[in-house]
Amino acid sequence: MRIFFVVFIFLISCSGKDDTASKVDIFSQQGILLLGNGTEPSGIDPHIVTGVPEHKILLALLEGLVIFNPKNNGVLPGVASDWGISKDGLIYTFTFNPDAKWTNGEIVKPEHFVYSWERILSPELGAQYADMLYVVKNAESFHKGKIKDFNQVGVSAFENKLVVTLENPTPYFLNILTHYSTWPVHPETVEKFGGMTSRNNQWTRVNNFIGNGPFKLDSWEINKSLKVSRNDLYWGNDTNKINGIEFLPIDNELTQDRLFRSGGIHLANTVPTEKIKRYREERPNQLIEHNYFGTYYYRINTNKYPLNDVNFRRALSLSIDRDLIVKSILKGNQKVSYSFTPPDENSYNPNTKLEFNPAKAKLLLKESGYDTNNLPLEVLYNTSEGHQKIAQAIQEMWKKYLGLNVVLTNVDWKVYLARETQGEFDISRAGWIGDYPDPFTFLDMMVTDRGNNKTGWSNSSYDEILNNAASKISTKQRYELYEEAEKILIDELPVIPLYTYTRTYLLSERVQNWQNNILDTNPYQFLSLE
């Protein structure tokens, strides 16, 4: 025992730090960002991946026609230095920046985007985000194999211009282009390492990767780190103050928290819920909390009795005390939901209400004629302490105010998804994060038979209003129609919104120019380190 102690002390003395400068201090001086990035990325092919960690990495490695503007959720010139929109809002002409280059020195050409869009829309690739481009003329038909000739799809290259024809005027089309699924890949590299539609393509390997983003790929060690460094050929280098980024795949939020506290990373992308309150006092300058473009809601299977009765659904919603859930359970500054789409005071702010009124709920339950002695309803959620706490609270509220018997079922993630998709549930917890800053990314989901509807709910007026909105060029007119649709949704409640997500994370004070925006996206070339 004594020997062990001596050895241990010796080891510690060997490994002790020489000075007090943390890793973050040292790397900040070198201009290198250290980011906690959640799980190991499943890949970095923009046409195959689907997750947030992947997005954060692609933001460094590739660039689309436009860049997300972190200050106002709009767009800034990217590969396209300029663009024009036809009067009917159907044709977009993008003029390419002659300085936009691939990391091998080649100029990024409009043809590369035509190739890239053909790639993601090819059914053989099995891209799960291909529907982002369905707004482009004939893109959906091509993706579903109804037309075979890609020339019929509304995208073509002309000299240094890319001409895109849309199905409908889609004023948020430029916002869609900030999504990585629309970003380009280097055609020759993709062809060389597997071909356009191969999922087993090797082009994303470190030695093969050709990108056009502000950074180039340096190394990628699985479950350890992915490192990128400044791309000297990037057109916007004049303002880029970051020399490199190290993405650390840390899926355990406690590990990430410890790493942040010990000065190992600039950003811990999540904070353990139980520590939020303490950090508000201890680390007010590091704890960041802001609205996120996402809604936490309960999904109702409207094909089942008694959930097919609108009064029953209303009774469920009226007997939920959302304030209590947000203040006593979540405690993370989340906002109570009054609509399905997260509201934005400066743009889409629907005038819908979701009140807490147990007396009214009781009356509606009576009206629905439901006998509370029936078999209990089931609330399905994927295993997570957070979901469980909310489900337990709601279970109690429904019991207390309506006398309903509810059982809670937690299952693992994949079982949960399978049961939801197959309609094997009564009520299930759900969440949705918008892909681009437009209400359509939420409202479209509830159109009849959409894959993500999953409630069985169908309302022809709702479908028609959304269809109508698609042809409106004026944002005001469109938002008015969206609000009408939103009212139908909140009146019929195939989904019961509970709260709007908040992003909570820890950010080192050394990171400058960070913008708190609803998509939680900060292109790295706009940041700097102190």
Added chain:
Amino acid sequence: MIQLILKRLFTYIPVLLVVVIITFLMIHAAPGGPFDAERVASPEIIEKLNEAYNLDKPIHVQIYNYLFNAIQGDFGPSFKYPGRTVTELIMSGLPTTIELAIYSIFFAIFLGVISGLVASLNPGKILDIVPMSISLLGICIPSIILGPVLVLIFGIWYEVLPVYGWGDNPGDKILPTITLGTAYAAIFARLTRGGMLEILGQDYIRTARAKGLSEIRIVIVHALRGGILPVISFLGPAIAGLLAGSFVVETIFQINGVGRFYVQAAFNRDYTMILGTSILFTFMTLTFVLISDIVASFLNPTLRDSGGLE
């Protein structure tokens, strides 16, 4: 001896075959598939994906194809990490996991055997009670608690050791090694104590004492050889357990080992990865048990004849 080893190696084949088939059937019976996602893909896409990964074929054909390829060393592409093969992913983490397991086992043997020895030489005294009580604590504290506590003390309060990584910063291997090895050190301590007490009571030890040999010589040369046998027998399962249990430590310390794949693959329904890691851990368990049997039979000749390897 060689014949016996070959015979044991031959039994790997049916064991692995059964493991593959049972795993295959179990993962296909589990609800949810590799392509289920919150953002539902259209049926056309799912169909294309199933086609791309041969999941559209009948299950017996899938098993046959898998075995046929696996025999040739091809464990298929990962479903979760497109463009990467299972072999490649496993190989990316295996050396680290093995290194972690080796350090932990040495740490466990070193600490466990010494404290077991000390305890056995002082039965009932303070030097017996204290190490044995600590070892009981070591067995009881799971690594998921011990790891973060060590990190808090040495990484965050005293800032003497790194809180994450493996081989990136000086000293970053110490805490993971201790975290993973402690429970086994505790078991080894108790096994050593038990084994030693039994041996120390034997006639030949009394004879050695009567001959006037020094206590150190008696313990090291005569007693330890037999007393440590339970430890040796337990080494095989212990190493296999360390490898499989490295998941928790790898997660706490952000180590890029293979243990994380083992668990994540099941959650992701990454069929080929589940099979690949199951085969790997089965193979390693069989091998380490075999090795510890061989070592034990060298230390104890009676095992050689009585079929310790059987």
